[in-house]
Structures are given as C-alpha cells and as structure tokens.
Amino acid sequence: LIxxxxxFLGSALAAKLCALGASVHGYGRNSDGRAQDPRISWTHAPxxxxxxxxxxxxxxDVVYHLIASSIPETSNRDPAGTLIEDVYATLKFLDICQGxxxxxxxxxxxxxxxxxxxxxxxxxESEATNPxxxxxxxxxxxxxxxxxxxxxxxxxxxxxxxGNAYGPGQSPRKKQGVIASIVHHALxxxxxxxxxxxxxxxxxxxxxxxxxxLVKGIAYTGGCRVMNLGSGAGRSINEVLAEVQRVLRLxxxxxxxxxxxxxxxPVSVLDIGTxxxxxxxxxxxxxxxxxxxxxxWIRNGQSQPLAGAALPS
Amino acid sequence: LIxxxxxFLGSALAAKLCALGASVHGYGRNSDGRAQDPRISWTHAPxxxxxxxxxxxxxxDVVYHLIASSIPETSNRDPAGTLIEDVYATLKFLDICQGxxxxxxxxxxxxxxxxxxxxxxxxxESEATNPxxxxxxxxxxxxxxxxxxxxxxxxxxxxxxxGNAYGPGQSPRKKQGVIASIVHHALxxxxxxxxxxxxxxxxxxxxxxxxxxLVKGIAYTGGCRVMNLGSGAGRSINEVLAEVQRVLRLxxxxxxxxxxxxxxxPVSVLDIGTxxxxxxxxxxxxxxxxxxxxxxWIRNGQSQPLAGAALPS
Numbered sequence: 001l002i003x004x005x006x007x008f009l010g011s012a013l014a015a016k017l018c019a020l021g022a023s024v025h026g027y028g029r030n031s032d033g034r035a036q037d038p039r040i041s042w043t044h045a046p047x048x049x050x051x052x053x054x055x056x057x058x059x060x061d062v063v064y065h066l067i068a069s070s071i072p073e074t075s076n077r078d079p080a081g082t083l084i085e086d087v088y089a090t091l092k093f094l095d096i097c098q099g100x101x102x103x104x105x106x107x108x109x110x111x112x113x114x115x116x117x118x119x120x121x122x123x124x125e126s127e128a129t130n131p132x133x134x135x136x137x138x139x140x141x142x143x144x145x146x147x148x149x150x151x152x153x154x155x156x157x158x159x160x161x162x163g164n165a166y167g168p169g170q171s172p173r174k175k176q177g178v179i180a181s182i183v184h185h186a187l188x189x190x191x192x193x194x195x196x197x198x199x200x201x202x203x204x205x206x207x208x209x210x211x212x213x214l215v216k217g218i219a220y221t222g223g224c225r226v227m228n229l230g231s232g233a234g235r236s237i238n239e240v241l242a243e244v245q246r247v248l249r250l251x252x253x254x255x256x257x258x259x260x261x262x263x264x265x266p267v268s269v270l271d272i273g274t275x276x277x278x279x280x281x282x283x284x285x286x287x288x289x290x291x292x293x294x295x296x297w298i299r300n301g302q303s304q305p306l307a308g309a310a311l312p313s
Numbered sequence: 314l315i316x317x318x319x320x321f322l323g324s325a326l327a328a329k330l331c332a333l334g335a336s337v338h339g340y341g342r343n344s345d346g347r348a349q350d351p352r353i354s355w356t357h358a359p360x361x362x363x364x365x366x367x368x369x370x371x372x373x374d375v376v377y378h379l380i381a382s383s384i385p386e387t388s389n390r391d392p393a394g395t396l397i398e399d400v401y402a403t404l405k406f407l408d409i410c411q412g413x414x415x416x417x418x419x420x421x422x423x424x425x426x427x428x429x430x431x432x433x434x435x436x437x438e439s440e441a442t443n444p445x446x447x448x449x450x451x452x453x454x455x456x457x458x459x460x461x462x463x464x465x466x467x468x469x470x471x472x473x474x475x476g477n478a479y480g481p482g483q484s485p486r487k488k489q490g491v492i493a494s495i496v497h498h499a500l501x502x503x504x505x506x507x508x509x510x511x512x513x514x515x516x517x518x519x520x521x522x523x524x525x526x527l528v529k530g531i532a533y534t535g536g537c538r539v540m541n542l543g544s545g546a547g548r549s550i551n552e553v554l555a556e557v558q559r560v561l562r563l564x565x566x567x568x569x570x571x572x573x574x575x576x577x578x579p580v581s582v583l584d585i586g587t588x589x590x591x592x593x594x595x596x597x598x599x600x601x602x603x604x605x606x607x608x609x610w611i612r613n614g615q616s617q618p619l620a621g622a623a624l625p626s
Contacts, residue, residue, distance in 0.1 A: 076465055079458060080404035083396070087454075091393035128439065130457070132464050137457045141400075144443070144450045145392060151445050152389055152575055262465055 163230030196260030230270030476543030509573030
C-alpha cells in the first residue's frame with residue numbers, strides 16, 4: 001500500500017514496485033498521470049477518511065506513508081490546520097494499523113526541514129532537530145509517534161529523512177521542485193524566480209536514488225529506524241543554475257530575484273553514512289545526468305511514462 | 314495569565330505571584346480549592362475555548378502555559394485525542410497571541426518524559442529526545458512550535474522541562490504524584506501500590522523550588538529557551554519509601570507490587586547546570602523536608618491554604 005501514490009515520489013515508487021513484481025495498491029486524492037498503471041489498484045480518498053484507509057489496509061504487508069498536506073512555506077500559514085491534516089491523520093492511521101497484517105511502515109520524513117538551521121554540515125541523524133517550519137515539526141512529531149507505536153504495539157517502521165527530491169516526473173508548475181522549475185523556465189526562455197541570494201544550499205537527490213532506498217527499506221532487518229536519504233553533497237541554487245545552463249548549453253538564463261522566505265534554512269546537506277552502511281545504498285545519479293533527464297522529460301511534454309524515465313528496464 | 318491555574322503547579326504559582334504583588338488572572342476548567350484566592354480573577358473555560366482565551370489574553374503581559382490534558386500513562390490510550398487537546402489547542406492559543414500585548418510565554422514542559430530512555434544521566438537539555446509516551450511527544454512538539462512562532466512572529470517564550478513535582482497542594486488521590494500518594498497511604502496505614510520493582514528512579518523537585526524557577530523565568534533576558542528544572546539528583550521509588558518511613562517514623566509500610574507500566578522510563582534525572590547558570594536558581598528543599606511538609610499538609614486534611622504551606626511569608 002502506498003499512501004500518496006499519486007505524488008512525485010509515490011508514482012515513481014509504485015512503478016518501480018510493479019516492475020519488481022509487487023502487488024501495489026495506491027491511495028490518495030489524485031491518481032493523475034503516470035500512476036494510472038493498470039497493474040496498480042486504487043483508493044481515491046483523502047488521508048483523513050478512516051474507513052477508506054481501513055479497507056485499503058486489508059491484507060497489506062508493507063505500507064509506504066508518503067503523504068504531506070503542505071510544503072514548508074505554506075505550512076507556516078496555518079500550523080494548526082497542517083497538524084490535523086498530517087499528524088492527527090497519521091495517528092488515526094496508526095490506530096487502525098493495530099491488529100492488521102501490516103508488518104512494516106516506511107515513512108517519508110524530511111531531511112531538509114527536521115534539523116532546522118543545522119550546527120553541523122553534512123548533518124547526521126543524531127543532530128539537534130529544531131525545525132523552522134510547521135512542516136518540519138509535523139514530520140518530526142510523526143517520526144516520534146511511529147517510535148511510540150512500535151514501543152507500545154510492536155508496529156515496525158523505518159523513517160527516511162529525504163533530501164530535496166528532483167528528476168523526471170516532478171511537476172515544474174508546483175511550488176516544490178526548484179530543479180524542475182529552473183529547467184522548465186530555462187527550456188522555455190521564461191524568467192526563473194529566485195528566492196533570496198541563490199546561496200541557499202540544498203542536498204538534491206534524484207528520484208531514482210530515492211526509490212532505490214525506499215525499496216531497500218522493505219527487507220532491512222537492522223536496528224536503525226531513522227536514516228538520512230540524500231546525495232551527501234550540497235549544491236547552492238546558484239550552482240544549480242550554472243549546471244542547468246551548462247548541461248542545456250544555453251547562452252544565458254533569465255533570473256528574477258525575490259526576497260528570501262522565513263521557512264527556508266540557509267544550508268541543508270545530509271550525512272548519509274548511516275544509509276550507506278545499513279542498506280548498502282549509495283546515490284548513483286549525478287546532478288548533470290539528473291538535470292539532463294529532467295530536461296528530456298519536460299521537453300517530451302511530461303507525458304512520458306515514468307517507468308521509461310525512472311526504470312532501467 | 315496562568316493557563317491551568319487550578320492545578321497543582323498553577324495554584325502554587327498563582328499564590329506566589331499574588332504574594333509578590335502581581336495581578337493574576339487564572340484560566341482553566343477547575344478553580345477548586347486553594348486557587349480561589351479573592352485576589353485572583355478567573356476564567357472558567359476549557360483550553361479549547363478560543364474566544365474565552367482571546368478575552369483572557371486581553372491586556373496580559375506574561376502567560377504561563379501549565380495545561381496538560383493527560384498524564385503519560387493515559388496519554389498512550391488515545392494519542393490522537395491528546396494531540397488535539399494539547400498540541401492543537403496550544404497552536405490555536407499561539408495564533409491568537411499574535412498581535413496581543415503578550416511579551417513572554419512560560420511553558421511547563423516535562424523533564425521526565427521528553428527524553429525517553431536517556432543515554433546520559435543526569436540528562437542535559439542537548440540530549441536526544443525519544444519519548445515513550447504521547448504525553449512526552451506532545452510536550453516536545455509544543456516546545457518546537459513555540460520556537461517556530463518565535464522565529465516567525467517574534468513571540469518570546471521559555472520552556473521548563475520540569476522533573477517530578479511534589480509537595481503540599483498535590484492531591485494524593487490522583488494518578489500523578491507518587492510522593493503524595495505514598496505519604497497519604499503511609500499516614501493512613503493503607504497499602505501503597507508499587508508499579509514495577511521500585512528501582513524506577515526519578516528527579517523529584519519540590520513545588521516551592523519549581524515556583525521559584527517559574528517566577529525567575531519572567532525577567533530572564535538570556536538566550537536559553539529550554540531549561541531543565543529539577544533537583545539534579547535521582548531517587549528510586551524504594552529510596553522514597555525508605556525516606557517516608559524514616560521521616561514519618563513508621564515501623565513499616567504496606568506495599569502491594571504491581572507490574573511495570575510501558576510509559577514509565579526506568580531512570581529520569583535532570584542535569585540542571587543550565588538553569589543554575591542562567592537563572593541563578595538552585596533547588597533548596599531537601600527530600601526529607603519536602604516529605605515532612607507534604608505529610609503535614611495531608612494530615613491537616615489538605616485544606617490548609619497553599620500560601621501557608623508554600624510561601625515563607
């Protein structure tokens with residue numbers, strides 16, 4: 001079962017799991033675009049629909065929880081509202097998991113927001129967690145509640161603190177996804193909106209690498225419950241701009257500079273020693289390859305099936 | 314304004330602040346017993362009543378947030394419910410604090426639950442926070458949301474991670490307050506229920522010491538936002554039993570042993586270096602004195618005004 005199977009991560013994961021022969025059930029409000037694989041059965045419902053969730057859980061072994069109601073910036077406009085949509089709904093979900101066949105929950109936490117402004121870069125999982133967005137606090141609270149339900153009820157889980165996801169399949173028109181947006185504008189010759197100076201540094205991690213980590217999480221039997229999942233390398237927005245210009249061989253990029261946003265931490269780079277050691281996983285897609293693949297997907301009108309872009313076979 | 318002024322901490326704090334000449338407004342569902350000081354104005358309302366809260370906030374300078382809907386053990390029966398009652402309600406409260414005259418919020422967090430099973434004893438504020446109760450997760454999430462609202466809206470706060478509170482004014486009939494309960498049963502010759510082996514170790518801190526710290530929090534201008542408030546010393550339940558027996562000069566105590574509870578961490582002792590340094594505060598009431606005072610208050614039928622027991626003048 002994939003909660004949020006219609007999203008960027010969810011649809012890529014669903015395609016990969018299908019390709020590996022898994023029986024996949026998708027759950028979420030939208031199943032548009034590439035997630036409409038005929039092999040994937042679907043529940044169209046909001047995360048808050050407890051009875052739909054209970055039916056979807058029936059007979060499931062592994063659940064991926066990839067749902068978030070907001071992005072960091074918008075979450076700060078209504079922290080109380082996002083608490084209900086994300087944390088409360090997750091607790092209701094955990095309540096109905098008790099007594100089911102679910103053996104493991106894999107949760108998409110957030111490497112870019114749970115630490116807040118980090119005192120150590122790259123940041124290991126043991127660092128202090130002081131988020132500056134409601135989004136980050138909610139992700140952190142959900143991690144803690146997973147640990148509690150494991151302690152009290154034996155429901156096993158694994159939380160990946162994922163870096164900034166990018167790659168084919170990410171909509172360039174949403175507020176998340178700076179690389180998709182930059183590539184989109186670069187290809188169309190339209191202006192790129194830059195928040196702040198461009199020195200903001202992120203850990204960009206390709207969707208194929210994320211999916212590979214999420215899949216490895218199913219069979220993991222070690223003792224780590226929280227793992228960073230990123231490239232381990234920091235790239236500033238200015239570096240990304242330069243790389244996009246280089247890879248796409250463009251003479252110039254049109255950039256409009258806007259003020260910085262309070263939910264943005266200046267630097268986010270993840271220490272990935274834990275996941276490399278525990279899952280024998282490492283990032284494989286270089287930024288240049290990732291940008292080229294993203295550009296190809298956007299050039300093709302974003303209609304190319306995900307399996308073509310994200311899966312080797 | 315004291316949110317939760319009818320509780321054990323709240324009523325002692327209200328009495329102390331009145332004695333110091335402050336204008337005190339109490340807020341809470343119950344104002345029974347000693348909090349009915351004629352100098353204290355009152356709003357009888359649940360924490361979830363946003364319009365009552367907004368009226369109570371009018372013209373207030375400092376707000377103490379001492380409300381918790383549950384105790385660690387009961388919180389685990391319905392984490393989703395306590396999330397709404399504690400975290401969601403605090404966010405609604407923070408929303409209406411914006412644009413008011415409130416200059417500082419002092420929050421009663423929990424030294425005994427936010428750390429979970431600590432890897433370092435005594436435990437400093439910088440230690441990992443892995444609660445094993447929904448109560449502890451909620452306290453931790455509220456701390457993080459206070460930091461967020463300070464970051465976004467400039468609302469200043471101070472969170473005290475308080476140890477196990479005890480002393481005159483604590484009801485021996487509630488599920489919290491092991492010392493009050495032990496003293497009560499010891500005085501009446503009735504059996505004391507002991508959960509687990511009695512090796513469970515806690516940081517017991519006297520109500521007078523807590524109130525002194527809470528009051529010092531008003532004028533603090535330093536940069537620490539989270540401070541442990543405890544005795545800094547660990548006492549096992551078995552040690553408390555022995556001390557009660559010694560102080561009350563009883564030939565024996567009647568003890569009934571019950572199984573341990575999953576929300577109980579084995580050891581909780583707070584490192585109090587931060588509060589000692591930042592607030593020039595230190596614990597003053599010894600366990601023997603505290604037990605004697607508790608026994609005196611219980612012997613007097615628990616009707617003695619708090620100011621008599623908790624305040625020197």
